[in-house]
Amino acid sequence: xxxxxxxxxxxxxxxxxxxxxxxxxxxxxxxxxxxxxxxxxxxxxxxxxxxxxxxxxxxxxxxxxxxxxxxxxxxxxxxxxxxxxxxxxxxxxxxxxxxxxxxxxxxxxxxxxxxxxxxxxxxxxxxxxxxxxxxxxxxxxxxxxxxxxxxxxxxxxxxxxxxxxxxxxxxxxxxxxxxxxxxxxxxxxxxxxxxxxxxxxxxxxxxxxxxxxxxxxxxxxxxxxxxxxxxxxxxxxxxxxxxxxxxxxxxxxxxxxxxxxxxxxxxxxxxxxxxxxxxxxxxxxxxxxxxxxxxxxxxxxxxxxxxxxxxxxxxxxxxxxxxxxxxxxxxxxxxxxxxxxxxxxxxxxxxxxxxxxxxxxxxxxxxxxxxxxxx
Numbered sequence: 001x002x003x004x005x006x007x008x009x010x011x012x013x014x015x016x017x018x019x020x021x022x023x024x025x026x027x028x029x030x031x032x033x034x035x036x037x038x039x040x041x042x043x044x045x046x047x048x049x050x051x052x053x054x055x056x057x058x059x060x061x062x063x064x065x066x067x068x069x070x071x072x073x074x075x076x077x078x079x080x081x082x083x084x085x086x087x088x089x090x091x092x093x094x095x096x097x098x099x100x101x102x103x104x105x106x107x108x109x110x111x112x113x114x115x116x117x118x119x120x121x122x123x124x125x126x127x128x129x130x131x132x133x134x135x136x137x138x139x140x141x142x143x144x145x146x147x148x149x150x151x152x153x154x155x156x157x158x159x160x161x162x163x164x165x166x167x168x169x170x171x172x173x174x175x176x177x178x179x180x181x182x183x184x185x186x187x188x189x190x191x192x193x194x195x196x197x198x199x200x201x202x203x204x205x206x207x208x209x210x211x212x213x214x215x216x217x218x219x220x221x222x223x224x225x226x227x228x229x230x231x232x233x234x235x236x237x238x239x240x241x242x243x244x245x246x247x248x249x250x251x252x253x254x255x256x257x258x259x260x261x262x263x264x265x266x267x268x269x270x271x272x273x274x275x276x277x278x279x280x281x282x283x284x285x286x287x288x289x290x291x292x293x294x295x296x297x298x299x300x301x302x303x304x305x306x307x308x309x310x311x312x313x314x315x316x317x318x319x320x321x322x323x324x325x326x327x328x329x330x331x332x333x334x335x336x337x338x339x340x341x342x343x344x345x346x347x348x349x350x351x352x353x354x355x356x357x358x359x360x361x362x363x364x365x366x367x368x369x370x371x372x373x374x375x
Contacts, residue, residue, distance in 0.1 A: 028154045030084065035151040036161040037073045037089045040118055043148045044069050044125075051129045065125045067105050068373040070098065072118050073163070074109035075371075079192055079360045104375060111363050112371040115204045117196055119165040119183040120317060133178045135170050136268055142168065143237070143276035150241040160242035162186070167281055168237050169314035171294075171322050173329060174229035180325065182317025191356055197311040198353035202346055203370055205320040208333060212290050214345035215338060216310035225293050225334040230322070232315055233265040233297040238277035253279050257298055265297045287315050294319075 045066060052062040077084035086106055087095045099106045116124075126141050127133065149161040165183035172179045185200070187193040201210035208224060215223035236253065238246060257266070257280055265280035272278055283296045284306035306313075323330050338345075350368075357364060 030080070031154065032151065032159075032162055033076070033080065033084060034089055036149075036163045037076070038091070039149050039151050040161055040163045041069060041073055041090075043145055044118075044122060047129075047145060048125065056129045056131070061128070064373040065121065065128075067102055068114070068371070069118060069121050070102060071105045071109050071112075071371045071373070072114035072116070072121065074105065075114050076163075076187070076192065078110055079195065079357075079362060080189075081360065105371075108371050111365075112369045113199055113203075113357075113364075114196075115199060115370050117165070117183070117186055118163045119186050123168075123181050123183055127181065133180070135179045136271055138179070138181060139168065139170075139235075139268065139278065140272050140275050143239075143272060143278070146237060146239045147241075147276055150239050158241035159245065160239055164237070164239070165314065166236060167234055167314045168278075169232060169234040169318040171230065171232040171315070171318045173231070173322060173326060178325070180318045180321035182314040182319070182321065184314040185312050191359070193312065194309070195353060195356050197309065198349045198356070199370075200316070201311060201349045202353060205316060206323040206330075207342070208323060208330065208335075209316055209320040210346060210349075211342040213311040213316060214342070214349060215336075216286060216290050218340065218345055218348070219338060220289065221336070221338075222289060222292055223336060223338075226291065227329060227332040228293070229295075230291075230293070230319075230329070231295045231297065232283070232291075232318065233263075233268075234281040234283065234314055235265065235269060235278040236281050238279070240276055243277040250277065250279055253281075257282075263297050283315065284313060286310050287313050291315065291319065 048057065048062045048066050051057045052059055057065070074086050074089065077086065077089055086099065086109070090098060122145065123138075123142065126138055126145075130137055130141055132138070146161075146164055149164055150158050151161055153159045163186055165186045167184040169182040169184075170179045171182075185193055185196050187196055197213070201213050205213075212223040215221055236250075238250065243250060263280070269278040269280055280298050282298050282304065283291075284304050286306045286308075288296070290310065354368065357368070
């Protein structure tokens with residue numbers, strides 16, 4: 001067996017090539033994150049600035065949204081390995097201007113956690129700016145912005161932005177005109193996803209949704225039953241470029257939906273065809289287990305087996321917003337008792353969050369702190 005020694009490192013046959021491929025792949029992933037973060041931030045900033053100009057947001061509101069978005073994207077860089085520093089994500093000119101203007105953001109991306117992922121911040125801003133909860137209006141605006149976020153890969157080909165969520169959810173209660181929106185958790189790595197899900201459960205979501213996720217993870221059971229009349233629909237969302245790349249996958253999904261045609265989700269997807277691609281998506285088995293009494297659209301007889309953990313799906317965010325908006329629904333939840341209390345289950349999430357942050361050597365104090373865009 002031949003061995004090669006380079007710079008004091010002993011390579012066995014095949015090891016050198018595998019190492020080169022690994023380094024190449026990691027470099028490409030790093031570059032894709034940098035491009036995605038930069039393009040997402042640029043698109044969002046333009047959207048916010050234009051909205052302030054036409055008085056759809058105050059200057060203070062626009063500034064708060066931009067600071068939150070800047071913080072979460074820079075935070076993602078901090079938990080990457082190796083770290084991706086702000087000066088790598090931003091252009092040289094942007095870094096000079098923004099680091100001077102938003103010193104607190106650049107300091108706290110290294111010490112404070114965000115409270116929600118980038119695409120969720122974008123969704124919230126769209127609802128505030130459009131001043132409506134009409135599903136078609138919000139999703140049309142979201143598709144238009146998503147199309148502007150495409151980046152190019154290492155071969156110069158257009159591809160999707162890896163900070164864009166793959167699924168969007170919308171829920172409402174008893175034919176209400178008020179829809180509540182959510183996005184699936186978008187992260188580059190599984191540990192990043194764990195960190196964000198734990199943040200959402202411990203800090204951001206309505207306590208009953210956070211508890212439902214904890215119960216699902218711990219017992220694989222349902223934490224509570226909603227009162228009748230809660231409706232939820234979900235879509236896979238594709239930018240124009242990503243729809244071309246995923247053409248076969250989209251075609252198979254649409255064929256599988258066959259008998260779901262004529263539902264509200266299909267009507268919305270059809271109406272927004274010129275803005276991008278929405279494909280109605282049935283709930284996964286984990287969503288159906290957490291929320292078995294919800295009227296899902298579409299709702300086929302069989303539910304896809306999820307290879308992700310509880311809390312990743314867009315339904316959790318939208319249902320959390322619904323509960324935050326309506327105390328009557330909260331009062332009528334039919335809760336189940338489990339051996340561990342909700343607080344004990346949340347503490348397990350908090351402990352995992354703490355452990356993951358320490359693995360990434362994130363510089364926080366003894367108590368975890370969260371970024372506040374009002375500061």
